[in-house]
Amino acid sequence: MIDILIHNALVLTLEPGAPPLMPGYVAVQGSRIAAVGQAGPDALPAARESLDARGGLVLPGLVNTHCHAPMTWFRGLADDLPLQRWLHDFIFPLERDWLNPDRAYWGALLAAAELIRGGVTTVADGYFYESEVRRAFHHAGLRAVAAQGVVDFPAPGVPNPRDNLKVAGEFVESGKDFEGRITSTVFCHSLYTCGAETLKAAKSLTRTRGLPLFLHLSETRQEVEDIRRQTGLSPVAYLDRLGILDELTVAVHAVWLTQEEQDLLALRGVKVSHCPESNLKLAAGAAPIPDLLARGVTVGLGSDGAASNNNLDLWGEMSLAARLHKVWRHDPTVMSAPQVLALATREGARVLGLEGRTGTLAPGKEADLIVLDLRQPHLTPLFDPYSHLVYAARARDVRDVMVGGRWLLQNGELTTLDWPEIAGQIRAGSRDLAAFCRGLRRP
């Protein structure tokens, strides 16, 4: 007798080469998948709880490989500005003088609500007050990689930058309490905010524990020029000289890369998080994803924070990733729908080192899955589920979400989060935030 049976659906396991299963089922025992298969009503395993998912499409939950959860507070606060004005006139002052641990917690709960409703079951986050983010994700029931942000100047929760790695180390140590569903690690913001010693110390801290180290890499042309001027090296060559590049490094954005840098990332086994909606909105550029994939680099998709996107919706990222590179390369055959869907699931899990646990539907993996409602005009008719998922589906099509055998969304309703309470907290806080910004904007 298994615990939960989801049946009578179209099931995509996203295991390489596996065909769609119709009528398909997924059997869940405890937190894990016990079986996946194709069977009619008479041949199904017995279960304590059963979901008839008729008209539904079951697939692995999505993996968001880059987020700054508390930045949901700043969604739509300041758009369509030059990057430096946006950072210096809004984001930095807000992070310095307005954000606090309690606000980081509620902002992360808001992010969790959006992520779950959009079918994300695993999220990699990097920000300040990350212990608050971790607490929020734990409460929400999400699988996560939470990474404490590190910079070499005073930061929220770290007034003295000399303490930045001490704080990060304590964050990692305290992460043992969350083991199983949340990995705790470090996010070095970037090469232009972290010096060589900080980068090396962060790598040492994470490498010895087998943890991924995240960093923003070559997001803008300006930052690449600055690093070259300061070090005489390309950003990737500089990181390599510092010994930072290995299979446990996740390079976020990776927009401005030479062929040699791409080769070096591939050689070292560095993983890449691709955030196309953010890259376009901030006019950063188009990352050379087809080239990286051709070199065998493992790539996942990320939303980035809600201040620079302005949503945490991986369906939009999939649609854009599939389209952007076609026009950029003048080639409609690059970034096919099945390939892009893999980036948002299986490959995203590999970016985070979680491929043994999540990213596909296979016996023994954690039961991280979502059910979409296919019976809608924009998903009709259905010839190719991969095409629909990438080119037509949207976050609200997600009806049910399960992480580790536990329902986080049922019939479109959040089961672990109190949405009215979160909305009330955010509404009240946002009035305070608006007042704070009116102060900022005064000459």
Next chain:
Amino acid sequence: MIDILIHNALVLTLEPGAPPLMPGYVAVQGSRIAAVGQAGPDALPAARESLDARGGLVLPGLVNTHCHAPMTWFRGLADDLPLQRWLHDFIFPLERDWLNPDRAYWGALLAAAELIRGGVTTVADGYFYESEVRRAFHHAGLRAVAAQGVVDFPAPGVPNPRDNLKVAGEFVESGKDFEGRITSTVFCHSLYTCGAETLKAAKSLTRTRGLPLFLHLSETRQEVEDIRRQTGLSPVAYLDRLGILDELTVAVHAVWLTQEEQDLLALRGVKVSHCPESNLKLAAGAAPIPDLLARGVTVGLGSDGAASNNNLDLWGEMSLAARLHKVWRHDPTVMSAPQVLALATREGARVLGLEGRTGTLAPGKEADLIVLDLRQPHLTPLFDPYSHLVYAARARDVRDVMVGGRWLLQNGELTTLDWPEIAGQIRAGSRDLAAFCRGLRRP
């Protein structure tokens, strides 16, 4: 006593320079807007029917300036292919041998269901069997500009191309029955499928009646080179020599334009329909929209058909239009959220010559409006409704849709269309279509 009052909402009229109204109301008398304003519960006009839209955002319905409605049948049938293979191996054979009037009708009803659910109140369509499309839109209650497709080779419903303008003329004449809500006109497919005589005759037919003439213009680099080789002129100069360019011409796509061509389009008052999702998916290119806008050209947004998109969702087009040009120009300040929202509403209405009737909320205009549900994680907090509509909102956030004073969607439910019946027809037909395609793919 007015007929319908929508109140207690955040109202964006999208009249130039008009501020958001909160708490705002829209009063509807018959098919038209009687009043728009800001007032609390005690100061509202009396009404026969009242909708308390608390937590909602009311704005003009969206205007989709380019669609091929029956192509919903081909959604996801063949993706990620080179353009010529996609056209010659799939689309052309299907249109020639599988499509028929009844299927065009049901495909257009499917399109109407998707359009309404996504907040589109006015759609410009161009296809074959357009009288069937018009019948479907009429049944659905949409405002529409229906344009009979014209090409110089045998087409669905027009086996002899010498009849193409006769059929189009009859279509236009029979359109008088639909006057008020549906404009009937002509869509010359393109310069590479319509010769000079056809283009001139179509322009003559439509110009004398004050109707817009649609045509695909300079979608791909290849087609521009072909026209240059054949005529010695750029596509725009060639059309100008034929006398086709005026305020009643709508150029769809307009991707590959020289500065001189852009100047000439502006000088002649030609309107442009921008279809970014289709342009990217087919790797056509990025249209020079910021340059056209700087020249004063009127631009609207279009979804194109579901075979090349694969959805009819203007929210995705807004998000992409706002982002694409930023990265293309290396400038995060181009295509601001308010400007893009205007393209999808007020400016789209101007593209279609319907600016006196729809596109903004103003007394005397037709009551074409939508209500979005703001009380959702991805639209929280709310600082700037323009930003949310362009960068965060999605089609499913649309809760209610009204066209000409009549509800087409209430609380997310279609009121004029029988969705189970449409879904059943499409499901049955798509099995036949899949069998037909298996025949096609045989070597």
